[in-house]
Amino acid sequence: MHRAPFSPTEARSARMRMGLTEVHVAQSMAICGAPVHPELVDAWEQGTHVPTEPQLFALADVLWCPPTVLMGIEPRSLAEHRLARQLSAERLAHRIGMSVTDYRAAEETQRWDGDYRQTKALVDALGLSLRQLVGILGHVEELADHLRSAIEGRWKSHVTPVAQLVTVNETRVSGALRTMHAEFAEFAKRYMGHVVARNDDSRLKEIAAERSAYLRRLVDHFWELIGEAGEAPPFNAVLP
CATH class of the missing domain: 1.10.260.40 (lambda repressor-like DNA-binding domains)
Structure with missing residues (x-):
């Protein structure tokens, strides 16, 4: 215990x-x-x-x-958030439709392998959003790395790992990554356009600053596109 x-x-x-x-x-x-x-x-x-x-x-x-x-603390781990809700591991596991053994393993390892429905039940029971759950499990940097690679290269190859990481259906993740990839590509087009036109350095610096700001907000922007609460996926979506 x-x-x-x-x-x-x-x-x-x-x-x-x-x-x-x-x-x-x-x-x-x-x-x-x-x-x-x-x-x-x-x-x-x-x-x-x-x-x-x-x-x-x-x-x-x-x-x-x-x-x-x-x-005497603000909850940080999965176990601490459960305790804050006065839920035993057995009661929470039953509520989300998971075996007690599997749920206890998730708390001990801080690794979540629940499916979409179990995850939705978990965040509902603990009063969290999907974004908060990803943060509690320590996956923010991993998510940021995937997003950076997706917007700079072949975004489609990152759909499945990101969907599994945030427990959102691949259709919605695909839409978000496609949008972010296109947005980021615009910075390169604008930059090269000013270079070809031989505009002054100040404008190029502005574009570079905008690009840097965009990269700093990658995770925030992703959740803005996805929805932090993680609404239910379409009935025909493939659940991760």
């Missing part, structure tokens, strides 16, 4: 705000189905022990605060 991040200081502060003693907390947690001794509550606040996931969820309910307050 995943050990949640835990902030002893935040836990103590939350308890004090509620005006509860360790005994009160332990009694209320028992009512929530997670019985503990008051000494364990104190140990959490002293930092010598860390609550289990069920204990963290019960403690958040007792102290009337989101789990993220007790975790």
Whole structure:
């Protein structure tokens, strides 16, 4: 079972705000189905022990605060986003139609191999967008590399890997890459046009600056074309 991040200081502060003693907390947690001794509550606040996931969820309910307050961090990983939603791995796996073993493996490796429907269910359950999921899994640089290669060369060869990376159907990815490839090609045409016309250097520098700005926004522009939430694909689309 995943050990949640835990902030002893935040836990103590939350308890004090509620005006509860360790005994009160332990009694209320028992009512929530997670019985503990008051000494364990104190140990959490002293930092010598860390609550289990069920204990963290019960403690958040007792102290009337989101789990993220007790975790003391903004969720960064897949597991932490699940904890923030007070979902066990078993419950989330069932909700998205995936085996618990496969889902736990995704959390441990930070690698997602779910199909379109499982991915859509995952982002819905965790309150995320597809773009956020790609960021959580650490694939932003990989996506940027694919986009750069696609606009500078044969974009069609990057459709499948990009579609698999962002879990969007290939029809929509193809449309986005085609558009970006054409847009980027315009910079080269404009630049060469000014070179042939022997225009002043300032105009060439402007075009070069526009090109650089376009490259810096590749990922942002891709999601603008695709849609960050990842709407449902057409019924006749091939799902990655």
